[in-house]
Amino acid sequence: MGAIFQAxxxxxxxxxxxxxxxxxxxxxxxxxxxxxxxxxxxxxxxWASGMALWPDVAVQIGCAAxxxxxxxxxxxxxxxxxxxxxxxxxxxxxxxxxPLLRMLVLMSLLGGALTLAMLLTQWLRRRSVAAIExxxxxxxTLGAGIVLYEPILNRxx
Numbered sequence: 001m002g003a004i005f006q007a008x009x010x011x012x013x014x015x016x017x018x019x020x021x022x023x024x025x026x027x028x029x030x031x032x033x034x035x036x037x038x039x040x041x042x043x044x045x046x047w048a049s050g051m052a053l054w055p056d057v058a059v060q061i062g063c064a065a066x067x068x069x070x071x072x073x074x075x076x077x078x079x080x081x082x083x084x085x086x087x088x089x090x091x092x093x094x095x096x097x098x099p100l101l102r103m104l105v106l107m108s109l110l111g112g113a114l115t116l117a118m119l120l121t122q123w124l125r126r127r128s129v130a131a132i133e134x135x136x137x138x139x140x141t142l143g144a145g146i147v148l149y150e151p152i153l154n155r156x157x
Contacts, residue, residue: 024136
């Protein structure tokens with residue numbers, strides 16, 4: 001029963017992430033309700049995963065708070081939108097430290113590739129290469145998806 005519940009939670013997370021990525025591409029925003037749903041589902045994930053309140057959950061919350069605070073600085077610098085920062089903070093509640101760090105690295109690499117692709121598209125269309133609004137939710141979603149589902153894909157292969 002626990003494995004089925006965990007699979008349902010991961011499926012719900014995947015759908016929320018996919019929805020957030022699509023919404024960011026279409027509207028350059030991620031709804032607060034999606035970020036809240038991801039964050040509020042994290043305690044269910046902790047419970048289904050058998051995490052102890054101390055130190056497991058406490059460490060998880062502490063890491064998420066640090067990551068969120070760091071990305072608030074990125075937001076304050078104008079390099080990322082508020083919905084993106086909230087999405088990263090919500091995901092940090094789900095991921096242990098090492099997978100969280102892997103997700104952040106993947107997210108950064110994917111975000112850089114997305115930015116370059118958008119700049120190249122602007123240049124090829126002969127438009128002025130001014131500031132572009134990158135839908136960073138796509139990079140966050142892909143990075144999280146890879147980190148979350150890599151263990152599942154490795155078992156299949």
